[in-house]
Amino acid sequence: MVPRELKYSESHEWVKQEGAMVIIGITDYAQEELGDVVFVELPKVSRQLKQQESFGVAESVKAVSDLFSPVTGKVMAINETLAQQPELVNKEPYAGGWMIKVELSDNGEIANLMSAEEYEKFIQEGPK
Amino acid sequence: MDFIGNTAADNKAMQRDLGLASEEELLKDIPPDKIIRQLLALPAAASELEVKRRVQELADRNVSVSDHACFLGAGAYDHYIPSTVPVIARRGEFYTAYTPYQPEISQGTLQSIFEYQTIMCNLTGLDVANASLYDGATALYEAAHLACAHTQRNTVLLASTVHPEYRQVLRTYMQNSALIIKEISFREGIIDLADLKSQLNDQVAAVVVQQPNFFGCLENVQQMGKLAHANGSLFITSIYPISLGILQRPGEYGADIVTGEGQSLGLPVSFGGPYLGIFACRREFRRKMPGRIVGESIDNQGQRAYVLTLQTREQHIRREKATSNICSNESLCALSACVYLSSMGTAGLRNVATASLEGAHYLAGSIANLPGWKISFKAPFFNEFVATVPGNIDELNSKLLKNKIIGGLSLAKFYPELKNSVLFCVTEKRTKTEIDTLVSILKEAL
Amino acid sequence: MEKVIFEYHSQPAAYVPVTKLAVANKYIPAEFLGSVELDLPQASEQDVIRHFTALSKLNFSVDSGFYPLGSCTMKYNPKVNEAVADFDGLAGAHPYAPEESVQGALELLYELEIFLKEVSGFQGLTLQPAAGAHGESTGILLIKAYHRHKQPAQKRTIILVPDTAHGTNPATAALAGYQVRQVQSDNQGNIDLAELKKNLNANVAALMLTNPNTLGLFERNILAVSRLVHENGALLYGDGANFNALLGLVKPAELGFDVMHFNLHKTFSAPHGGGGPGAGAVGCSKELTPFLPVPRVRKNREIFTLDYQPKNSIGKIRSFYGNFLTAVRAYAYFLALGAEGIAKVGRQAILNANYLRQRLEKIYHVPYSRTCMHEFVLTPQPDWAVNTLDIAKRIIDYGFHPPTIYFPLIVHEAMMIEPTETETKETMDTFAAALVKIAQEAAQKPEILKRAPQTSPVGRIDEAQANRQLILKYEKRVSG
Incomplete structure (x- = not known):
């Protein structure tokens, strides 16, 4: 499942743009690979993130995955619900499982991310 | 005597099935000139009877607390071990199992660890405890390391009244992770609060003390905890679990992390090991806690069941990003501690602690009356105290040994400034007669 | 399942003489003393022994059976x-x-x-x-x-x-x-x-x-x-x-x-x-x-x-x-063992492992097919609708401890088997026969493996829940 309207990174985050703000989460493919998510560690609000910088980790029972920011900007909000219900990352990766909201510093970065079609092709080719 | 079950005929049959002309064919990957072809320089094989005879011979050349009155403590305590403890710890189902990787067939180990964790939380007054670490010294290092990682600061203020060997272990490991240890000096047997205050700064990750301290004295933990917290530092205490039968629990005086040597909870003194590293902490550090942790869950039938949890902290998943390389625990020792405290119960533990306290104060009172002897420190103490001796401690201890008494520890090795001092320990095992005998020998000897 | 030790309420036995000292503050100022009653188990000696004996019976151990846990060398522990x-x-x-x-x-x-x-x-x-x-x-x-x-x-x-x-x-x-x-x-x-x-x-x-x-x-x-x-x-x-x-x-x-x-x-x-x-x-x-x-x-x-x-x-x-x-x-x-016994250990461990490998390599996939030393790695055949975890759990039903699974990491779905030198040909034959049967089940009735183990004290455990809810100690719960 790869929603058309979103943009994607090679480290399997999705990005949804809403004006100067973006919402970030991990893709259905990523949650599937990770297995049952049991804990998500998110950054403090107002932290400055660079593109490709790790903003937290998602843990399953037997794996840990770093989360990388696809964009540069300032963290404006985090999904507090995940502290109680990390399983939302599995159940609703593109909705209730969102992770952070970031105020974009550089609008151009979005253009360099993959489209849905490109991301589908990327995961079919079996990236590591 | 080897323990190979196959007969020569079995081995022949297996070689035949493998199509081997000789067993050597299995070794073809090994450089031929490196294969050992003659017998090694080891003793000849022995029967069980001969093995026992030889080990007995060695054992007989040691003095044992089983037939001597032991007044030596200093981190290894001769407390009474209820008969229940060895009966359970010697069950093959416990001691010949391994780490509970397959929880469906390891519920015995898992539940006993879960119970141990619960008991340690209740004993220390902290929120979470792990499944145990190697010993008191390495547990204390893990706590200091966690504090540095958590606070992002690099200095640990370490009380000079912490067990000297624990301080040495801390130094070995801290040096190698580029962390700094500064020692806090003592006065009258306890930490000098003025010195502690003067050393606090924004690089101090933790204040580390022992309660009761190495001299048996009680530190002003309430004040130290407040000072540490006011400085944004964590407060770490190393405890002697028996003392918690009467002393205030660390959780109540503000300890963030509690470690300790659990040997006193049902393990023999064992010439120093295996022992039990206790580690408990406040809830907020639970994801950074080293070692194994067991959690409760349910199985596919909805039954209560236990399983290793928070495994993502561990080295086999995080590899070079792990915060500790410890991948085992001292499960069987934790089991012994669990059986010990389950047998004793609350009143039993209080009784052990009270009897030890009382015996130590009786001995201290008697020693204070001996000519030339002095109790070194005024601070209140639990079941150990330091006395200043008017003579040679080693000679005294030799004399005591001849009378089936293991004397106290000479402090000269660890504290050159206390060269005429001896550290005595009294547990509930010591009778009034034994204490009186000790005192009468001390009196005659010097 | 056995209850938790805190769920017993019986009279503990006496292990050391009761002291006459009524209050510790005769020697220690009150500020150092505990003010709350410790919450330790309260169980009679009989209950303690029954409890921990019951727990011991929930464990698989070397003393109870074959434990071919790769890399862990679960050899016999001489008494x-x-x-x-x-x-x-x-x-x-x-x-x-x-x-x-x-x-x-x-x-x-x-x-x-x-x-x-x-x-x-x-x-x-x-x-x-x-x-x-x-x-x-x-x-x-x-x-x-x-x-x-x-x-x-x-x-x-x-x-x-x-x-x-x-x-x-x-x-x-x-x-x-x-x-x-x-x-x-x-x-x-x-x-x-x-x-x-x-x-x-x-x-x-x-x-x-x-x-x-x-x-x-x-x-x-x-x-x-x-x-x-x-x-x-x-x-x-x-x-x-x-x-x-x-x-x-x-x-x-x-x-x-x-x-x-x-x-x-x-x-x-x-x-x-x-x-x-x-x-x-x-x-x-x-x-x-x-x-x-x-x-x-x-x-x-x-x-x-x-x-x-x-x-x-x-x-x-x-x-x-x-x-x-x-x-x-x-x-x-x-x-x-002495010099004579030590000389046999490695050689026998290698012979045992190769024998067992040879019995299994036609039925399971062997990623590195060469003479092994004391242990070897197998994986399920690619066309089976089961994974290594399912096979491991099914091995429990046949009365053995499963091998080490999902390690080494470079082999996908690895099962690492180490028989050690102390096991007999007979034990390994029985184990191999069980693995052959499990392979047949995997190919024909994979649902049996998915439901395994059936014979253990508890079934498969919800590890995700254990990690999400984090119950790390026993707390008294209101019953009902």
């Missing part, structure tokens, strides 16, 4: 080991008793060091590390001290680790302050020499190597590997987890290892204790010996002493002298 570890003169020896009163304990440690040096070829040895991982970190600190001492100006900051390594290797190296670089294996499961050469440079302190490696394969290029490492001025660290394959067969020092840890609880038959205590002795070359932790056990005219003096020592790594009673068990094992 004489336990008997001698109970001797009053050993269990009752105080670590700070005067040296002249513990000569037997010191002699035992001294002799065990000699035995371990003899089977490994190392010149120096310490028995102090409390576990394998603890031995590893001790070994790496020796390497660090050696380089710092030899070339203070040169910064060797990197440790190389093969992709087959145990997770402790990179964790240990990183915690000792090193950067970790991974070296890939070749298609035979050996270290890729070209890759190794590419990674070796003046900043490399050591290569950490397990031989046989975690695929159970002997490192065929071992002599070339050690030559390359040494030519580069680096050292070769041996992870002794798999030493059982080589016991009595090859001395690791002669393969070029500079330092290695031994697991007394694997190779030398001390029991695993449900996860510990073990012991992780470390052997090393003459060059590394000055850096060994203190104290060292010395012998001088039949008198044994503890030496704290060596000035280049890395220091103390644990209180007292390590897990002494574990050393006692290993010592008893050496005495029992």
Whole structure:
């Protein structure tokens, strides 16, 4: 499942743009690979993130995955619900499982991310 | 005597099935000139009877607390071990199992660890405890390391009244992770609060003390905890679990992390090991806690069941990003501690602690009356105290040994400034007669 | 299932005389005393014994059956080991008793060091590390001290680790302050020499190597590997987890290892204790010996002493002298086997593993099909609708402990089987027959495997819930 309207990174985050703000989460493919998510560690609000910088980790029972920011900007909000219900990352990766909201510093970065079609092709080719 | 079950005929049959002309064919990957072809320089094989005879011979050349009155403590305590403890710890189902990787067939180990964790939380007054670490010294290092990682600061203020060997272990490991240890000096047997205050700064990750301290004295933990917290530092205490039968629990005086040597909870003194590293902490550090942790869950039938949890902290998943390389625990020792405290119960533990306290104060009172002897420190103490001796401690201890008494520890090795001092320990095992005998020998000897 | 010890409410027995002291504050100011009643279990002796006996019955153990857990060497634990570890003169020896009163304990440690040096070829040895991982970190600190001492100006900051390594290797190296670089294996499961050469440079302190490696394969290029490492001025660290394959067969020092840890609880038959205590002795070359932790056990005219003096020592790594009673068990094992018995261990472990491998390799997939050492790796056939976890759980129903699963990481769906030398052909035949049956089930009725285990005290456990809700201690719950 790869929603058309979103943009994607090679480290399997999705990005949804809403004006100067973006919402970030991990893709259905990523949650599937990770297995049952049991804990998500998110950054403090107002932290400055660079593109490709790790903003937290998602843990399953037997794996840990770093989360990388696809964009540069300032963290404006985090999904507090995940502290109680990390399983939302599995159940609703593109909705209730969102992770952070970031105020974009550089609008151009979005253009360099993959489209849905490109991301589908990327995961079919079996990236590591 | 080897323990190979196959007969020569079995081995022949297996070689035949493998199509081997000789067993050597299995070794073809090994450089031929490196294969050992003659017998090694080891003793000849022995029967069980001969093995026992030889080990007995060695054992007989040691003095044992089983037939001597032991007044030596200093981190290894001769407390009474209820008969229940060895009966359970010697069950093959416990001691010949391994780490509970397959929880469906390891519920015995898992539940006993879960119970141990619960008991340690209740004993220390902290929120979470792990499944145990190697010993008191390495547990204390893990706590200091966690504090540095958590606070992002690099200095640990370490009380000079912490067990000297624990301080040495801390130094070995801290040096190698580029962390700094500064020692806090003592006065009258306890930490000098003025010195502690003067050393606090924004690089101090933790204040580390022992309660009761190495001299048996009680530190002003309430004040130290407040000072540490006011400085944004964590407060770490190393405890002697028996003392918690009467002393205030660390959780109540503000300890963030509690470690300790659990040997006193049902393990023999064992010439120093295996022992039990206790580690408990406040809830907020639970994801950074080293070692194994067991959690409760349910199985596919909805039954209560236990399983290793928070495994993502561990080295086999995080590899070079792990915060500790410890991948085992001292499960069987934790089991012994669990059986010990389950047998004793609350009143039993209080009784052990009270009897030890009382015996130590009786001995201290008697020693204070001996000519030339002095109790070194005024601070209140639990079941150990330091006395200043008017003579040679080693000679005294030799004399005591001849009378089936293991004397106290000479402090000269660890504290050159206390060269005429001896550290005595009294547990509930010591009778009034034994204490009186000790005192009468001390009196005659010097 | 057995209830929790806190759910018993009976009268505890008396174990020590009751003191007459009514209040502790006769001696200690009230501010130091506890104000709340401790919440410890309250159970009669009979209940305590029944409770823990019931728990013991929920465990699988070496004493109850075949336990082919790869890399863990679950060999039989001789009962004489336990008997001698109970001797009053050993269990009752105080670590700070005067040296002249513990000569037997010191002699035992001294002799065990000699035995371990003899089977490994190392010149120096310490028995102090409390576990394998603890031995590893001790070994790496020796390497660090050696380089710092030899070339203070040169910064060797990197440790190389093969992709087959145990997770402790990179964790240990990183915690000792090193950067970790991974070296890939070749298609035979050996270290890729070209890759190794590419990674070796003046900043490399050591290569950490397990031989046989975690695929159970002997490192065929071992002599070339050690030559390359040494030519580069680096050292070769041996992870002794798999030493059982080589016991009595090859001395690791002669393969070029500079330092290695031994697991007394694997190779030398001390029991695993449900996860510990073990012991992780470390052997090393003459060059590394000055850096060994203190104290060292010395012998001088039949008198044994503890030496704290060596000035280049890395220091103390644990209180007292390590897990002494574990050393006692290993010592008893050496005495029992003697030179004749030790000579058989590695060879028999290898024969057993190859026999079992051969019985299974036509039915399961073998990723590296060559003569193995003491263990081997299998995977499910690709067309089965089950995974390794399902097979492992089904093995429980047949009365065996499952192998190590999902390790080594470089093999997808790995199952690592180590029978050890103490198991008989008959036991291995029964196990192989069960695995053949499970393979048939996997191909024809995979749902049986998905539902397994059916015969264990509890079924598959919800690990996700355990990690989400985090119930880490018992709390009294309102019933109903």
